[in-house]
Amino acid sequence: xxxxxxxxxxxxxxxxxxxxxxxxxxxxxxxxxxTLNASGNELLWIIDIYSLVMAGMVLPMGALGDRIGFKRLxxxxxxxxxxxxxxxxxxxxxxxxxxxxxxxAIGAAMIVPATLAGIRTLFVETRDRNLALGIWAAVGSGxxxxxxxxxxxxxxxxxxxxxxxxxxxxxxxxVALSLRFVPAQxxxxxxxxxxxxxxxxxxxxxxxxxxxKVAMKGGTHALLTLGFFIVGAxxxxxxxxxxxxxxxxxxDLSLFRNRIIVSGIVMALTAMITLVGFELLMxxxxxxxxxxxxxxxxMFMLPVMLASGFSGPIAGLLVERLGLxxxxxxxxxLSAISFLGLSTLDFSTQQWQASILMALLGFSAASALLAxxxxxxxxxxKEKASAAGAIETMSYELGAGLGIAIFGLILTRSFASTIVxxxxxxxSESARAASSIGEAMRVSQELIPSLAESTIQAAKTxxxxxxxxxxxxxxxxxxxxxxxxxxxxxxxxxx
Numbered sequence: 001x002x003x004x005x006x007x008x009x010x011x012x013x014x015x016x017x018x019x020x021x022x023x024x025x026x027x028x029x030x031x032x033x034x035t036l037n038a039s040g041n042e043l044l045w046i047i048d049i050y051s052l053v054m055a056g057m058v059l060p061m062g063a064l065g066d067r068i069g070f071k072r073l074x075x076x077x078x079x080x081x082x083x084x085x086x087x088x089x090x091x092x093x094x095x096x097x098x099x100x101x102x103x104x105a106i107g108a109a110m111i112v113p114a115t116l117a118g119i120r121t122l123f124v125e126t127r128d129r130n131l132a133l134g135i136w137a138a139v140g141s142g143x144x145x146x147x148x149x150x151x152x153x154x155x156x157x158x159x160x161x162x163x164x165x166x167x168x169x170x171x172x173x174x175v176a177l178s179l180r181f182v183p184a185q186x187x188x189x190x191x192x193x194x195x196x197x198x199x200x201x202x203x204x205x206x207x208x209x210x211x212x213k214v215a216m217k218g219g220t221h222a223l224l225t226l227g228f229f230i231v232g233a234x235x236x237x238x239x240x241x242x243x244x245x246x247x248x249x250x251x252d253l254s255l256f257r258n259r260i261i262v263s264g265i266v267m268a269l270t271a272m273i274t275l276v277g278f279e280l281l282m283x284x285x286x287x288x289x290x291x292x293x294x295x296x297x298x299m300f301m302l303p304v305m306l307a308s309g310f311s312g313p314i315a316g317l318l319v320e321r322l323g324l325x326x327x328x329x330x331x332x333x334l335s336a337i338s339f340l341g342l343s344t345l346d347f348s349t350q351q352w353q354a355s356i357l358m359a360l361l362g363f364s365a366a367s368a369l370l371a372x373x374x375x376x377x378x379x380x381x382k383e384k385a386s387a388a389g390a391i392e393t394m395s396y397e398l399g400a401g402l403g404i405a406i407f408g409l410i411l412t413r414s415f416a417s418t419i420v421x422x423x424x425x426x427x428s429e430s431a432r433a434a435s436s437i438g439e440a441m442r443v444s445q446e447l448i449p450s451l452a453e454s455t456i457q458a459a460k461t462x463x464x465x466x467x468x469x470x471x472x473x474x475x476x477x478x479x480x481x482x483x484x485x486x487x488x489x490x491x492x493x494x495x
Contacts, residue, residue: 004122007182008132011115012139014078014174017085017167018108019143022050022400024151024163026279027294030287031160032097033438040436041213042094044408047280049098051401052209053105054112055394056202059250060194061106062113069185070117075178077110082171089161100164112393121185146305148279152298194250200239201250205398207232209405251391263488264375265395267328270481271368272399274335274474275308277407278361285467288437289460290348300347303355307362315367324371325489329482331368335361336478343471369396375489407470412436414466422454437463 025032025047032038032046065073084107088100119136123129154162211229243249255261279301286292286300319327338361345354376392416434425433425443433440433455440459444452 003181003183004128007118007122008135010174010177010182011074011118012136013170013177014074014081014111015115015136015139016143017170018081018111019140020147020150021104021108021164021167022144023147023276023279026148026276027152027283027287027297028155028160028163029280029284030438031155031294032094033436034441035160036091036094036097037442038094039439040408040412042098043436043438044213044404045098046094046101048209048401048404048408049101050105050108051276051397051404052205053102053202054109055397055401056198056205057106057109058112058393058397060198061109062117063194063250064110065113065117070114070121071178071182071184073110074114074118074182075175077107077114078171078174078178079107081107081111082168082175085164085167085171089164091161118182122183148283148301149295149298149305152293152295155294194246194248197239197242197246197250200235200242204232204235204239205401207235209401213405213409251394255391258379259488260379261376261391263328263485264372264379265391266481267332267368267372267375267485268392268395269399269402270332270478271335271365271372272396273403273406274339274365274478275304275362275403276400277403277474278339278471279304280404281407281411281467281470284437285463286347288441289464300351300354301358303359304362307359308366311363311366311370314363315370318367319371324375325486327367328371328375328489329486331364331371332478332482332485334364335368336475336482338364339471339475339478343468343475407474410470410473411463411466414469415462418465419458419462421458422451424451425455433459 029043029047033040033043036042038046061073061077081104084100084103088097088104091097091100115136119129119132123132151163154166207228211225211232214225214228240253243251243253256265282301283294283297286297287294292300315327315331338357341357342354342361345357347354372395373392412435415437419434419440421430421433425447429443429446433443437459440455444455444459447455
């Protein structure tokens with residue numbers, strides 16, 4: 001009896017840094033930009049490579065766990081996660097940090113299915129298993145929600161690499177305890193891995209995201225951009241073709257024929273894009289424009305973290321009483337209203353108004369997430385529940401990665417087109433300063449005081465305006481999606 005709960009503690013212990021690492025760098029963006037001389041594009045890759053790679057790897061890593069047993073997968077994933085954390089903490093430049101974050105994502109993609117498989121294996125009784133899953137879910141949502149706050153605290157007291165170094169002692173402890181206390185399992189050698197399919201999917205996603213970033217930024221030859229898009233689209237089409245032919249596909253594409261499941265996937269993607277993209281942009285504005293420390297920025301965003309964390313039980317009751325259609329539509333509609341309100345505020349002088357709107361955003365977006373889960377699992381046939389859950393997990397991770405990319409692209413494009421720099425700057429200085437607010441701050445350090453002040457003020461003004469553009473654009477899209485969900489879920493009964 002005691003051994004399985006001890007195993008749960010070990011399992012949950014390593015899940016904490018995995019959850020935290022999904023959001024811990026949101027408040028670190030300004031610090032990384034200045035310390036590593038990372039461009040705006042590199043900064044986006046540093047943050048969103050984690051979720052994009054994890055989205056493609058989590059399913060085959062789950063299959064690997066079935067093949068070798070969850071204990072071996074847990075230890076292997078933890079070791080890789082620890083080594084990648086060490087590499088990330090010591091990365092001397094943006095390119096190596098991006099590579100380390102990609103390795104972190106592969107380790108995390110091993111850990112997540114290993115923890116779930118461990119709970120399913122160790123807890124036979126339904127009541128105990130549900131309690132264990134509740135603890136697991138609370139750790140995951142809590143870690144992701146408080147990631148920016150933890151990152152802010154570490155950055156305020158230590159150097160930027162400390163946000164990764166905190167993973168190392170946890171991983172060492174987990175590996176040692178797992179070897180001693182977690183029971184071994186017999187794997188199934190016949191289990192297919194589909195690693196080739198996963199790598200094909202990740203490559204396609206990264207190429208398409210890269211194409212979008214290059215196209216939005218401009219300045220790159222149109223034919224080269226088109227070539228990247230064609231290659232990415234071709235690889236994605238090839239992945240779909242392979243999945244349709246495979247005897248045990250990585251993704252059951254037949255589920256996409258169900259309108260309700262597609263609606264749930266759209267909600268999951270949208271909710272994650274909303275929450276993650278907002279946190280990243282808000283953290284940058286609070287620090288670059290309003291002079292907040294990383295920790296103060298994390299504290300300022302606490303309402304959205306708390307509201308999203310506590311929304312689950314309430315949203316569950318609302319779905320039961322009001323129905324999936326109402327909760328899903330209201331979740332997106334209220335998120336749209338929150339964004340619209342936030343786009344008009346001055347965060348230095350209207351902090352109470354911002355707190356209220358952020359709490360509303362956190363609750364409504366997280367409610368949409370719960371509604372997406374309810375939609376997918378209610379519509380999926382019982383024999384395909386695991387496949388539907390896997391698609392949902394991928395939607396979450398892909399949404400997190402796309403949120404950073406989409407919000408970042410809107411911000412970058414708007415910033416470059418609206419910044420009004422002093423005429424005294426040279427063409428090369430103007431081009432650098434217009435690429436991102438972090439680059440503008442670095443350029444200002446090379447200028448005489450009066451010119452530096454004008455450059456900084458121009459960057460702050462353009463960034464605040466661009467942030468408002470991103471939020472109001474998101475509000476418009478969410479309103480359209482709310483209407484689409486109302487129509488799409490019209491025939492769904494109350495759950």
